Amino acid sequence: MSKAYDFLKECGVFFLATMDGQTPAMRPFGAVMEHDGQLYISTANTKAVYAQMKTHPTVQISAIKPGTREWIRINGQAEEVTDQAIKQKMLDECALGRHFSTSQDPRFAIFKITKAEAWLSQNGQFAKI
Secondary structure, three states, X not given: OHHHHHHHHHHOOEEEEEEEOOEEEEEEEOOEEEEOOEEEEEEEOOOHHHHHHHHXXXXXXXXXXXXXXXXXXXXXXXXXXXXXXXXXXHHHHXXXXXXXXXXXXXXXXXXXXXXXXXXEEEOOEEEEO
């Protein structure tokens, strides 16, 4: 997932799609981290996106690199992670201090994207990465 992570970081903003009942829901995200070859995203457990990922863990991430036609699409399963060391790493790497005071903030939730498959369109080429 390193190539996917690097691409997402270059984009700055990416979009996360979840299911809200029978309706797709998509919203912008900016915080992403890679740890042990897995992608992690964060949110607050008070948001609808948190409940959606808990109810229907299948998600899709999509981003386009600004000023280009290069894009990425990642399908996977969102699995909540409660490990405090990983949460602290996410807090530090993604500068989330303005949202969460500590990794033990009861609202702070992170999800690992498991069973991930990524497709990248770059330089006119489309490939699974």
